[in-house]
Amino acid sequence: MGKTKSLTGVLLTAAMLAVAGCSGGGAASGETAAAPADPNEVSGEIKVLTHRTDLVQNGALKRYAAEFNKVYPKVKVEFEGITDYEGEVKIRMNTKAYGDVLMIPAAVSKSDYPKFFAPLGPTAELAAKYRFSDKTEVAGKVYGIAQFGTANGFVYNKAVWKKAGITQWPRTPQEFLAALKAIEGRTDAVPYYTNFKDGWPLVQWTSNVGSVTCDAKATDELAGPVSPWKAGGELHTIDTLVHDIVKQGLIEKDPTTTNWERSKAMLAGGEIATMMLGSWSITQMQGAAKEAGGSPADIGFMPFPAQKDGKFCATLVSDYQQAVSAHSGNKPAARAWIDWFTDKSGYSEREGAVPAVKSAPMPATLKDFADNDVSFVERSEARTALVNDIDNAAEIGLNKPDYRQKLIDTARGAQDGSLQNFFADLNKRWDEAARTAGS
Amino acid sequence: MTDTPLPSSRTTPAVAAATPSTVRAGKRSNGSSGSSGSSGSSGSSGTGRTTGKSARARSWRDSPLRRATPWFFLAAPLALLITFTYVPVVSMIIYSFTDWDGVSPDREFTGVDNYVQIFTRPELFRVFFVSGYYLAASVLQIGVALYFATVLSFNLRFRNFFKGVLFFPYLINGVAIGFVFLYFFQDGGTLDSLLAWFGVSTEHAWLGDPTSANTSLAGVSVWRFTGLNFVLFLGAIQSVPGELYEAAQMDGAGKWQQFRHIIAPSIKPVLSLSVILAISGSLSVFEIPYIMTGGATGTSTFVIQTVKLAFQFNKTGLASAAAVVLLAIILLITWVQRRLVPDDKVDLV
Numbered sequence: 001m002g003k004t005k006s007l008t009g010v011l012l013t014a015a016m017l018a019v020a021g022c023s024g025g026g027a028a029s030g031e032t033a034a035a036p037a038d039p040n041e042v043s044g045e046i047k048v049l050t051h052r053t054d055l056v057q058n059g060a061l062k063r064y065a066a067e068f069n070k071v072y073p074k075v076k077v078e079f080e081g082i083t084d085y086e087g088e089v090k091i092r093m094n095t096k097a098y099g100d101v102l103m104i105p106a107a108v109s110k111s112d113y114p115k116f117f118a119p120l121g122p123t124a125e126l127a128a129k130y131r132f133s134d135k136t137e138v139a140g141k142v143y144g145i146a147q148f149g150t151a152n153g154f155v156y157n158k159a160v161w162k163k164a165g166i167t168q169w170p171r172t173p174q175e176f177l178a179a180l181k182a183i184e185g186r187t188d189a190v191p192y193y194t195n196f197k198d199g200w201p202l203v204q205w206t207s208n209v210g211s212v213t214c215d216a217k218a219t220d221e222l223a224g225p226v227s228p229w230k231a232g233g234e235l236h237t238i239d240t241l242v243h244d245i246v247k248q249g250l251i252e253k254d255p256t257t258t259n260w261e262r263s264k265a266m267l268a269g270g271e272i273a274t275m276m277l278g279s280w281s282i283t284q285m286q287g288a289a290k291e292a293g294g295s296p297a298d299i300g301f302m303p304f305p306a307q308k309d310g311k312f313c314a315t316l317v318s319d320y321q322q323a324v325s326a327h328s329g330n331k332p333a334a335r336a337w338i339d340w341f342t343d344k345s346g347y348s349e350r351e352g353a354v355p356a357v358k359s360a361p362m363p364a365t366l367k368d369f370a371d372n373d374v375s376f377v378e379r380s381e382a383r384t385a386l387v388n389d390i391d392n393a394a395e396i397g398l399n400k401p402d403y404r405q406k407l408i409d410t411a412r413g414a415q416d417g418s419l420q421n422f423f424a425d426l427n428k429r430w431d432e433a434a435r436t437a438g439s
Numbered sequence: 440m441t442d443t444p445l446p447s448s449r450t451t452p453a454v455a456a457a458t459p460s461t462v463r464a465g466k467r468s469n470g471s472s473g474s475s476g477s478s479g480s481s482g483s484s485g486t487g488r489t490t491g492k493s494a495r496a497r498s499w500r501d502s503p504l505r506r507a508t509p510w511f512f513l514a515a516p517l518a519l520l521i522t523f524t525y526v527p528v529v530s531m532i533i534y535s536f537t538d539w540d541g542v543s544p545d546r547e548f549t550g551v552d553n554y555v556q557i558f559t560r561p562e563l564f565r566v567f568f569v570s571g572y573y574l575a576a577s578v579l580q581i582g583v584a585l586y587f588a589t590v591l592s593f594n595l596r597f598r599n600f601f602k603g604v605l606f607f608p609y610l611i612n613g614v615a616i617g618f619v620f621l622y623f624f625q626d627g628g629t630l631d632s633l634l635a636w637f638g639v640s641t642e643h644a645w646l647g648d649p650t651s652a653n654t655s656l657a658g659v660s661v662w663r664f665t666g667l668n669f670v671l672f673l674g675a676i677q678s679v680p681g682e683l684y685e686a687a688q689m690d691g692a693g694k695w696q697q698f699r700h701i702i703a704p705s706i707k708p709v710l711s712l713s714v715i716l717a718i719s720g721s722l723s724v725f726e727i728p729y730i731m732t733g734g735a736t737g738t739s740t741f742v743i744q745t746v747k748l749a750f751q752f753n754k755t756g757l758a759s760a761a762a763v764v765l766l767a768i769i770l771l772i773t774w775v776q777r778r779l780v781p782d783d784k785v786d787l788v
Contacts, residue, residue, distance in 0.1 A: 087750065090542050105542070107753055112543045197621075199733055256646035256736055257625035392752040400751050405735040414648040414736055 032141075033118040033324040033331035035339050043074035044330040046100035046337060049082060049089060051320065056081035064345050071340060075333045096327040100334040103320035104136065104144045106399070110385035113143040117323040118331055120145065120338070130342070130356050132318035135381035144321030145338055146356040148348035150278035151301075151314045151366055151376060152207040155285055158300040160189045160273040169302045169312070169372070173241045176305035180250040183273045192245050193263055193272040196255035196408055199401030204276050205242060206398045207317050209234045210379045211304040214313035223383040223390065225431035229423040235398075236423065237306065239407060243419050246411035255408060264288040268299065280319070282365040283352040301365070303374050312374040316354055318381075386437070394433035396426060535759035541749060546756070553760035563761070566741050569653055569728075570721045576657035577717035581710075583661070584668035589698055592676040602673070609666035617730030620659045624731075649737030656728050656738060663727070664720070668713050675706035711780045718776070719769040741765055 036042040048061075055061045056079050065077040080099065082088050090107045092098045093116060108116060119141040120126060126142045127133045136144035161167075164183040170176040180191035195201035210218035212234040222228050228235045245251060252258060252272075266272045268289035275281075279301060286296035303312040322341070324334040341347060348355040352365035354376075362370060369376075391398050403426065409415040410422055535553055539546035557563055587605055591598055608616070623629040624645040634641050646652040679701060687697050703710075725742040728734060734743040745765070749758030 093542055107540070107750075108542050109540060109753075112545075115544055196735070197733070199735070254626035254644035254647055256644060256652065256732060257621060257628070392754065395748070395752050395754075397751055401733070402735070402747070402751070405733075409736050 030114060031118060031331070033120055033328070033335040035335045036332040039072045039336070040074065042072060042330075042332045042336060044333055045076040045078065046328070046330050046333045047078045047080060048337065049080050049085075049099040049102040051082060051085035051103060053081035053083055064341065064347070067345065068337065068340050071344075072333070072336055075330075075336065077337060098325055098327075100325055100328040100330055101322055101337055102325060103147075104323050109389070110136075110138060113138045113323075114141075114326075116326055117143045118326050118328065119143055120324065120335065129358060131316065131354070131358055131378055132321070132356060132381065135318055135384060136321050136323070137382075144323040145342050146318035146321050147342070148351060148353035148356055149316045149318045150280045150353055151316055151369065152204065152211060152278055153276075153301050153303045153314055153369075154274050155267065155277045155281050156274040156300050156302060157189070157267055157270050157272065157298055159295075159298045160187050160270050161300070163187050164273075170305040171307050171312075173237065173244070173305055176241065177244055177248065177250070180245060180274065181248070184250055187270075187273070189271055189273040190252045190266075191250040192274045192276075193258065193267070194246070194251050194255045194408060195258050195260055195263060195275065196405060197258040198260045199405065201260065201275065201277060202401040202404040202408075203399050204278055205238050205404065206235075207278065207315060208238050208276075208304045210315040210377050211313050212237050212306045214308040214311070214375065214377055216377050217380050218315075219387055220380050220383040223386040223434075225434040227427035228430055229426045238304075239404070239423070240419065241305075242404065243407055243411045246408050249412075251408075251412075255412070265292055268292050268294050270294075270298075278317075279363075279365055280351065280353055301368055303369065312372070313377050314369060314374050316376050316378045318356070319353070389437045390430065390434045393437040394429040396429060531759045531762055534756055535763050537756045539755045540753040541755035542753070549756065553757045554764070556757060557760055557764055563744065566739050566744050567722070569738060569740050570724065572653040572657040573660055573721035573724050574718065576661045577664075577721055580661045580665050581668055581713055581717060584665050584713075585672055585710075587665075588669050588672035588676055589702060592673060592702075593694075602669075605669045606666040608663050609670075611663075613663070613726040614730055616659065616663055617727055620655075620727075621731050624655055646732055646736065646738075652732060652736050652738050656731060659727050659731070660724065671709050671713060672706060675709040676702055679705045711776070714780075715773050715776055718772055722769060722772075723765060 050056065050061070052061070061079045065079070068077060069075070085103065086105050086107065089098060089102060089105045093105070093108065098116075104113070104117070113136060121142060123133065123137050123140055123142050126145070130145055131149055132146040133142045135146070136142055160183060161179070164179070164186045166179045166182060170179050183189060183191040209222075210216065212218075215221070215234075218234055227233070229239065230236060263272060263275065264285055265288050267275060268285055269292050282299060282301055285299045289296045289299055303314045306313075322338045324331055324338065328334050342356050348360075349363060352363045354362060354366070387398075396403050406415065407419075407422060410417045410419070534546075536548055536550060537546040538549045538552075584605075587601070591602055591605075595601070626644060630645060631641055643651065645655045683701050684697060687701060692700070723742050724740045725746075728738045728740055729743050729746070732738045734740070734747065739747075741761070742765070745758045745761040748754045748761065
């Protein structure tokens, strides 16, 4: 008996030690990761964590590193592609070994940035040069620089829309619905494809907060018990449109078994007319069109069907932000990589994305937007941290597919409930959470 | 049905319990010569116990090193067990009393707040209704497995082939099964084409509404786990000595009577184990619905909900508490079940 007891003791002690050992990554010094003045001065090895496993595999990132070495000959850049980037890096951040340069995972709350990342400089300095820098600002310092940004809207097949007799972008949700109806009547294409099963494309709808009323502060205004789904609110307009599209049967027959990879080819081939996505998808759709033997010129991009003073707006949102780990042993080299990658690599241009550098030109993929005088709304992210806190506390998930999947299920009658009750419930949860999270 | 595959070490005693007690008695007398070590040492002590050994051997028997020997053998499995089972469980219990978000280096102790939340939010428990589908499916699963195990325990042509066919689904990775059945159920997919061959054309979206989606998912679960139950039952049935059947046949017993009076009682412990596994498995269904529907359309289970709390809404503390509650529920149900159906010894002879 005594033996068993002592064994239990050993086990418990071991467990406690292991728990103690796992917690806490140590305090960060708060020292700024400054770029080296002389490129020849900095040397060593840095590791860059990335979610772009495709670019690691096809060697594109190696070629970027080779270009980088022409300027910084003594720095060796290594890449680590991670398929489940969010999930894996989040766990690794409990240790000190999460690379020298990494994309800031969405799960890290903004107030923790100083504990995990080295500051890149004062806001005033970086905001003048880069877009989206307020997204990572904590106490006057910026902790991450966006790789690039994307504009939001619907990617659509021009040929199909033309066949249905629609040549002008719809200007209101009603016109949009009428257009989809026309597509259903006059073509064989699926008017709107939800990508319900994969879920994440449903999240793209949320990115239009700001597009509807051309309000750069649209997200900031959600920070509080403001009932975001009340009539007239941006989320009300957006989610009502989702609901109506589904309710009127303008979507694929069986949304529960959709397939993202196949949907690209289907849109390119004219089997799907429209999808809500970011402008990042345009190059992928064009690629799919080329592969299918179609014409990349058929891929179009249109803004959210809402106008203010006769003009369309499209929000610009940032992609992943690159940051320097607070535990990096080679901060100057890491910073040099970020600066070079953002400013000089031509990465965002190749991806057809909105560059993070303010002075750089808009990409060719957004030519339609530029030609039609769509104004870009660079959304303020000043209070995003609080909005996210409320969102998590309410367990709604503005940037998660679940609530919108439920909305679609409600709209197509697979689950009970009406749109009014659905919105009322969301408002209630949001407001309750705002009262507790905001305190 | 079970999401946790049964560790083989646990099946052995259960199967052994079905063997006639004479065999077990013989085994026990073999190792009963008062060895000092724990049960794990009986294997290694066998060599040193031969009678008439020198004094050196006797001192070796008393040396502390000898006592430690079993622990050397156990070190590796124990280290693995502690690292990957007990430490995470202890951490989870600790997290369940905090408001940790899963990433932040800081966490605050909030006492039983998480548990209070779980028990005051009825919608967190509503997902257990989904388990009903899987519970119903596991009744079917056990029935089918029992039927095939009985049939295939008699001499039959292509017997081993059928055994293989039945067990095969259990060997496939759960993720792969999820993807395969996604194609199976999709609009114009395998199931629809299959039905079309039989002249039934269907416009039904199998995963389209909660009832049909949950039934479909439970069906996948039956397909996957029947093989496991089948093998357990087959093993138990085959440990029944053949003379019993012979004797029964001589007395004129038919197949059903043989099943009723020989097979059924002799596999009772395995049967009750299967039921326990089926219930705990139904409560903790995860991978098939998570991969196939992601919990959409009313197919969310308690584990999916917990995972979403932890990794979508960054409520690691609350999710840990939910996991602890699930563990407690399963332990409780198992305990109640053991009380109702005690694991009594089987003695057919």
